[in-house]
Amino acid sequence: MQTVVIGGGICGLAVAHRLARAGTPVTLLESTGQLGGLGTFFPWHDRWVERFYHCVMPSDDDLLALLExxxxxxxxxxxxTSMGMIVxxxxxxxxxxxxxxxxxALGVVDRVRFGAVSLLLRRLGKGKDLDNLRTEDWLRGLYGDRVWRDLFGPLFGSKFGAAFGDVPALYLWQRLGRERNVAVRGYPHGGYKTIIDALRASIESHGGIxxxxxxxxxxxNGSVELDGETIEADRIVSTLPLPALRQVADAKLAPLLPQVNLRYQGVVNALFVLRQPLSGHYxxxxxxxxxxxxxxxxxSPLTGPVDGRHFAYVMRYxxxxxxxxxEDERxxxxxxxxxxxxxxxxxxxxxxxxxRAPFVEPVYPVGYLAQRPAIEVTGTPLLLATTAHVYPSVTSWNSSVGLANRVSEIILRTAASMSPDGEPVP
Ligand SMILES: Cc1cc2nc3c(=O)[nH]c(=O)nc-3n(C[C@H](O)[C@H](O)[C@H](O)COP(=O)(O)OP(=O)(O)OC[C@H]3O[C@@H](n4cnc5c(N)ncnc54)[C@H](O)[C@@H]3O)c2cc1C
Known part of the structure; x- marks a missing residue:
C-alpha cells in the first residue's frame, strides 16, 4: 500500500517516519529545496540558524517521544527563562x-486583580464550555475593562489581529497550560536542522523516499501530479494549509474537501544579529x-551567545x-x-x-470544535494533517507530531486490514 505525504515540515516528516518504521511504502514530497517547513533554517557562519524562533517545552510529550x-x-x-514586557x-x-x-502600566487595583485572577485562571476555566465563549467576553468579565483594553486586547490581538476577541477562550486556556512567564524551555543542540536531518535519515534507512x-x-482523487510526472497512491496525506490545498486540488476533488472557511494569520519576522544582549528575557x-x-x-537566555553574537527575533503576525x-525585505x-x-x-x-510565512495558523472561530474538519476526507484516499486540525492544542511542533501520530495510526490500521494486493482482508 503506497502512501504519498505532501509537505516536508515536521508533520509530514513525522508521518513518513512512522509509516517507514512500520514497513509501509511511503514517499514524501516537499516543494522547496529544504525540509523543515516553518522550522527551516539558513546558513550562518559554520552553522544553521532558524528563520523563525523555536523552542521546545518540557510538556511537549509527543515531540520528546519522537526525539527519543x-x-x-x-x-x-x-x-x-523569564519574560519581560515593554509598554x-x-x-x-x-x-x-x-x-x-x-x-x-496598570493602576494599583488592576495590578492586584490581575495577579489574583491570573493565579486562578486555569482553574476558573475547568469544566466551562470555553470553545463557545469569546476570549474577550471571558477575560473582560474576569479582569475588568481596563486590563482587557490596555493589556490583553493589544497583547493577544498581536497574534490574531483585530479578531482576537472572537477567538475561543479555549485557545487561550490551552496556551496557558503550555506556557508560563518563568518557564523551562529547551533548544536542540545543533539547532532544529539536527531533528530534520535525523528524521530524513530514519525515513530513508527504513526504505522510505x-x-x-x-x-x-x-x-x-488517488494520485498527485508533479512537473511531468504522476504518482498513484493508495493513501495521500496532505499537510498543506487548507487554502494551499484548495489551490492544487483538481475540479473533481475540490468539492469533497472540507468547506470550512478559515482566515489564516501569516507572520513577518526579523532576526537581528547583535553584538550585545538585549534584556536577558526570552x-x-x-x-x-x-x-x-x-x-x-x-x-541568548536559551542558547547562550553564538560566536560571541546574540540572536533576537522581532515579529508581527x-x-x-x-x-x-x-513590502520588500530591505x-x-x-x-x-x-x-x-x-x-x-x-x-x-x-x-x-x-x-515571512503566509500561513502560520487559522484564526479559529467560536465553536470551532464542531466545525473542525475530519482527518479523513470521505470518498477519497486523502487524509488531512494541518494546523486547522490541531486545535485546541497550540500550534507547535509538538501538536504537529501528535497529529502525525493519529494520521499514521489510521493508515496503519487500514493497511493491516488489507491483503498485500490491496484487497480488504475478510
Ligand atoms: C514565528 C514562528 C514561531 C514559532 N515558534 C514555535 C516554537 O517556539 N515552538 C514550536 O513547537 N512551534 C513553533 N512554531 C510553530 C511551528 O513552526 C509549526 O506549528 C510547525 O512547523 C507546523 O508544521 P507543519 O509540518 O504542519 O507545516 P509546515 O511547517 O508549514 O510544512 C508544510 C510544508 O509543505 C510544503 N509545501 C507547501 N506546498 C506544497 C506543495 N504543493 N507540494 C509539496 N510541498 C508543499 C511547504 O514548503 C512546507 O515545507 C512557530 C511558528 C512560527 C511561524
Whole structure:
C-alpha cells in the first residue's frame, strides 16, 4: 500500500517516519529545496540558524517521544527563562508578584486583580464550555475593562489581529497550560536542522523516499501530479494549509474537501544579529511603543551567545495580503532596526534577516470544535494533517507530531486490514 505525504515540515516528516518504521511504502514530497517547513533554517557562519524562533517545552510529550526514537532527546538543552514586557517604551520584568506590583502600566487595583485572577485562571476555566465563549467576553468579565483594553486586547490581538476577541477562550486556556512567564524551555543542540536531518535519515534507512524540490502541482482523487510526472497512491496525506490545498486540488476533488472557511494569520519576522544582549528575557511583548513588531524573542537566555553574537527575533503576525507582508525585505529591515533602537538605544546591530510565512495558523472561530474538519476526507484516499486540525492544542511542533501520530495510526490500521494486493482482508 503506497502512501504519498505532501509537505516536508515536521508533520509530514513525522508521518513518513512512522509509516517507514512500520514497513509501509511511503514517499514524501516537499516543494522547496529544504525540509523543515516553518522550522527551516539558513546558513550562518559554520552553522544553521532558524528563520523563525523555536523552542521546545518540557510538556511537549509527543515531540520528546519522537526525539527519543531518533536518539536526540538528550540533545535538548534546557534553561529556565523569564519574560519581560515593554509598554509605551518602558521595560518591565514580568515574572513575579513583586514585578507585578511594580508594573505601573496598570493602576494599583488592576495590578492586584490581575495577579489574583491570573493565579486562578486555569482553574476558573475547568469544566466551562470555553470553545463557545469569546476570549474577550471571558477575560473582560474576569479582569475588568481596563486590563482587557490596555493589556490583553493589544497583547493577544498581536497574534490574531483585530479578531482576537472572537477567538475561543479555549485557545487561550490551552496556551496557558503550555506556557508560563518563568518557564523551562529547551533548544536542540545543533539547532532544529539536527531533528530534520535525523528524521530524513530514519525515513530513508527504513526504505522510505524523501524528495525535495518536488512541488505537487495537482492533487487528484488517488494520485498527485508533479512537473511531468504522476504518482498513484493508495493513501495521500496532505499537510498543506487548507487554502494551499484548495489551490492544487483538481475540479473533481475540490468539492469533497472540507468547506470550512478559515482566515489564516501569516507572520513577518526579523532576526537581528547583535553584538550585545538585549534584556536577558526570552520573550517580551511590545505594546504601544511605536513599533510595528509586537514582540521580541531573545535566544541568548536559551542558547547562550553564538560566536560571541546574540540572536533576537522581532515579529508581527499579519495577513498575507497586508501591505507589510508585501513590502520588500530591505525596507522592513531598515525601519525595524530604527524601531528596535528606539527601545534599546545604542544597539549594535551586525546583521538583519527578514523572513515571512503566509500561513502560520487559522484564526479559529467560536465553536470551532464542531466545525473542525475530519482527518479523513470521505470518498477519497486523502487524509488531512494541518494546523486547522490541531486545535485546541497550540500550534507547535509538538501538536504537529501528535497529529502525525493519529494520521499514521489510521493508515496503519487500514493497511493491516488489507491483503498485500490491496484487497480488504475478510
Ligand atoms: C514565528 C514562528 C514561531 C514559532 N515558534 C514555535 C516554537 O517556539 N515552538 C514550536 O513547537 N512551534 C513553533 N512554531 C510553530 C511551528 O513552526 C509549526 O506549528 C510547525 O512547523 C507546523 O508544521 P507543519 O509540518 O504542519 O507545516 P509546515 O511547517 O508549514 O510544512 C508544510 C510544508 O509543505 C510544503 N509545501 C507547501 N506546498 C506544497 C506543495 N504543493 N507540494 C509539496 N510541498 C508543499 C511547504 O514548503 C512546507 O515545507 C512557530 C511558528 C512560527 C511561524
Amino acid at each position: 526514537e531518533v536518539g536526540l532527546r538528550d540533545h535538548v538543552r534546557w534553561e529556565r 509605551e517604551g518602558r521595560h518591565y520584568p514580568f515574572n513575579s508578584a513583586l514585578d507585578l506590583l511594580k508594573f505601573t 524523501v524528495r525535495t524540490s518536488a512541488p505537487v502541482r495537482v492533487l487528484r 520573550w517580551a511583548p511590545v505594546l504601544r511603543s511605536g513599533t510595528e513588531f509586537d514582540g521580541v524573542v531573545e535566544m 499579519t495577513d498575507r495580503d497586508s501591505p507589510l507582508f508585501q 525596507t522592513i529591515a531598515a525601519r525595524w532596526t530604527e524601531q528596535l533602537r528606539s527601545l534599546h538605544p545604542g544597539l549594535d546591530v551586525e546583521e538583519v534577516h527578514v523572513f
